[in-house]
Amino acid sequence: MASHAPRSSYDTYRGRLETYFDRTARQNWVDLTSDAKVSGIRATVRAGRDRMRAMLLDWLPYDLTGKRILDAGCGTGALAVAAAQLGAHVTAIDISGGLVEVARERAPSGLDIDWRVGDMLDPTLGQFDHVVAMDSLIHYQTGDIVDVLASLAQRAPSIAFTFAPRTPLLAAMHATGKLFPRSNRAPAIVPVAEARLTRLLAQRLPSHGIAASERIVSGFYTSHAMMVSRG
Numbered sequence: 001m002a003s004h005a006p007r008s009s010y011d012t013y014r015g016r017l018e019t020y021f022d023r024t025a026r027q028n029w030v031d032l033t034s035d036a037k038v039s040g041i042r043a044t045v046r047a048g049r050d051r052m053r054a055m056l057l058d059w060l061p062y063d064l065t066g067k068r069i070l071d072a073g074c075g076t077g078a079l080a081v082a083a084a085q086l087g088a089h090v091t092a093i094d095i096s097g098g099l100v101e102v103a104r105e106r107a108p109s110g111l112d113i114d115w116r117v118g119d120m121l122d123p124t125l126g127q128f129d130h131v132v133a134m135d136s137l138i139h140y141q142t143g144d145i146v147d148v149l150a151s152l153a154q155r156a157p158s159i160a161f162t163f164a165p166r167t168p169l170l171a172a173m174h175a176t177g178k179l180f181p182r183s184n185r186a187p188a189i190v191p192v193a194e195a196r197l198t199r200l201l202a203q204r205l206p207s208h209g210i211a212a213s214e215r216i217v218s219g220f221y222t223s224h225a226m227m228v229s230r231g
Contacts, residue, residue, distance in 0.1 A: 033076040044219020049135065052216050052223055053079050056132055056160050057086075059212050059227050064088035067129040070156065072120035073136020077103025077113075083132070084111035091128070093120055094136075121151050133161040135223060142192050146200045149228065153205050157230035165215060165224040166191035194224065201228060 038046065056079065061067070065087030071080040074092035076099050084090045084107075093116040094100050104115045116125070120133065131152050137145045145163060152159050198210065208228040215224040 033078060041220050045221040048216055048218030048221025048223065051218060052162060052225060053082070053134060055214065055216065056134055056162075056225060057082055059160050059225075060086075060130055060132075060158075062086070068127065070120070070125060070128045070131045070152075072131055072133040072152070072161075074103055074115075075099050075136075077107055077115075079132060079134055080113050080115075081107050081111060084113050088112070090114065091116060091125055093118055093122070093125070095119065121148065123155075126155070128156040129158065131156040131159040131161075133159070134225075135162050137161055138164045138189050138223065141190055142197055142200065145192065145197065146204050149201065150204045153208050153228070153230075157208075158211075158227065159208070159229075160212075160225065160227040162223045162225045163192045163197065164189045165222065166193045167222065207231060 033046075033049075060069075060083070063086065064083060067088045069080075069083045069088040069090045071077075071083065071090055071092040074080050074094045075096075077092060080090045080092035080103065090111075090113045092100075092103065092113055094103075095118065097117040100115050100117050107113060107115075116122075120136070133148075133152075137148060140148070145161075149159060149161065201208070201210070205228060207230050209231050210226055211229040212227040213225070215222070
């Protein structure tokens with residue numbers, strides 16, 4: 001079993017994200033994922049993320065009792081908590097120790113959640129029934145996304161993930177460095193062409209077909225979700 005995706009730009013950029021979320025953006029993400037008052041732009045992002053999380057959970061079986069779920073890039077933990085409340089055994093991992101600390105503090109007691117700080121591709125995490133990677137792959141190039149999914153596919157029959165779709169508007173904003181206004185900008189969100197991603201997935205994951213695909217747009221939040229499942 002391959003333990004990791006090829007270590008190229010994935011590792012390099014993962015390190016930059018760890019620094020960003022732990023040193024620069026921790027409080028912004030704490031506020032964004034709470035009920036604190038935020039700017040109008042961030043309010044649209046919050047609403048979009050809430051819709052996306054609900055949709056990804058709807059794609060999973062309603063009764064998750066006894067199922068092992070990997071929340072790959074758990075952030076402040078809202079999806080992990082929701083899955084655990086449906087009966088799942090959740091492993092929630094993020095590269096940001098600061099965000100995992102917040103997630104652990106916010107989580108209600110009595111839920112079966114194993115909070116981890118580290119790489120979602122760590123082979124010691126084991127096998128899962130489902131993997132969910134919500135907005136944790138949006139900072140990577142298409143090839144890196146496919147590498148990550150190919151690695152995760154060896155450990156789960158079902159993976160739900162999101163990517164930033166390459167629309168003309170997002171591509172233009174990304175090219176000019178204005179994907180978000182400066183005070184609200186997320187780190188290097190990379191727009192991905194859906195057709196190319198789908199083609200590469202078919203080549204690299206022939207055992208997993210696309211079971212669901214849907215886009216959510218909410219103001220400054222645009223994210224596309226896919227689920228690939230073993231046939």
